Amino acid sequence: MNAYQDELRRVGRLMTEARRACVLTGAGVSAESGIPTFRGAGGFWKDEQEVRDLATLEGFLRDPKRVWEWYDMRRSQAKLVQPNPGHYALAEWEQQITTRGGEFALITQNIDGLHRAAGSQNVVELHGNIHLARCVNECSEELIPLPEPPLPEHPxxxxxxxxxxxxxxxxxxEPLNPRIIEQATQAAYSAELMLVVGTSAQVYPAAGLPYAARSHGAVIVEINLEPTELTSAAQFAFHGKSGEILPQLLELAKEEGG
Ligand SMILES: NC(=O)c1ccc[n+]([C@@H]2O[C@H](COP(=O)([O-])OP(=O)(O)OC[C@H]3O[C@@H](n4cnc5c(N)ncnc54)[C@H](O)[C@@H]3O)[C@@H](O)[C@H]2O)c1
Structure with a gap:
């Protein structure tokens, strides 16, 4: 067995043993489903002006119709994509842990809803969810599921x-919802093992969560196509596609557990 395989197996064993685990995911976990990651070729944003127009409160208040039409387009695209083996492996790991009475939280920066679609239960969506809406006046905290795109009226x-x-x-x-940050921070503090998957680890406060977990004793495992700022702080780092590495780890976890 080479060193890489040995490390995979060691993490598989940790996954089997963990009683309190959490995962932090970013855009990379959905890349193999066909959703582009952040800026750059094939990314969401054409230029900074488009970001200001479509992804700020000021832009929304200036032209809510345009913003909603753009979200219709994104929701239509989102309907065409499916969770990939990485999403499913995380959902299965959660089920294994909760079945043996453990605690599990999946913290995601993604807004695409693919983790829930794959069967993940305890999902903390740091940046919201493209399939939901809420009142701009904040008359209540209620989250309203959106009908199929296109919407009958904009806004x-x-x-x-x-x-x-x-x-x-x-x-x-915009700031993140403090209640959601608190949930994510508590999950990070209590985890013995944290997988950090497909995030460039640059967007705070999400990027701070692995350090919070580590400071409370968690083992950090990074899975990414390439090294990030987090890599040197992680005990294990696997470079490759999360849709391949996560199912591999899950298989090894099953072997180690069985
Ligand atoms: N799917 C989505 O909902 C979505 C998509 C794009 C951006 N965003 C938002 O953009 C922000 C960007 O931060 P971020 O860190 O999530 O994304 P990011 O785009 O900054 O970084 C993506 C990371 O994923 C890695 N990656 C790409 N493909 C991968 C694969 N197949 N397997 C493993 N790793 C892979 C890249 O190397 C990179 O480090 C977040 O706030 C997020 O909410 C969300």
Whole structure:
């Protein structure tokens, strides 16, 4: 067995033994489903102006119709994609841990809803979910599932106060919901093992969570196509596609557990 395989097997064993585990995912975990990662070729944003127009509260208030039409387009694209083997492996790992009475949380920066679609249960969505809306006036905290795109009216109306609904996503310049940060931080603090998958580990506060976990004794395992700023702080780092490495780890975990 070479050193790489030996490390995979050691992590497989940790996955079998962990009673409190958490995972942090980023755009990379959905890349193999066909959803582009952040900026760059094939990315979401054409230029900075488009970011200001479509991904800030100011842009939304200036032209809510345009923003909602763009989200219709994104939701239509999202309907065409499916979870990949990486999403399914994480859902299966959660089931294994909860079946043996352990705790598991999947913290994601993604807004595509693919983790839930794959069967993950305890999902903490740091940046919201493209399939949900909420009142722009914050008349309540209720999250409203959106009908199939395209919406019948742009912008849709809040059923409670009649104001505009906005997409339930965190836009540039907006703070994260403190309740959600608290949930994610608690999961990181209590984890014995944390997998960090497909994130460039640059967007805070998400990028701080592995350090929080580590400071409370967690073993950090990074899975990414390439090294990141987190790599040197991780006890294990596997470079490759999460849709291949995660199912491999799960298989090894089953072998180690059986
Ligand atoms: N699917 C989505 O919902 C989606 C997509 C793009 C961006 N975003 C948002 O953009 C922000 C960007 O931060 P981020 O760190 O999540 O993404 P990022 O685009 O900054 O980084 C993606 C990371 O994934 C890695 N990667 C790419 N393909 C991979 C694969 N197949 N397997 C393993 N790793 C792979 C890359 O090397 C990179 O480090 C986040 O706030 C996120 O909410 C979300």
């Amino acid at each position: 849709p109306k809040c059923p409670k106060c009649g104001g505009m609904l906005r997409p339930h996503v965190v836009w540039f310049g």
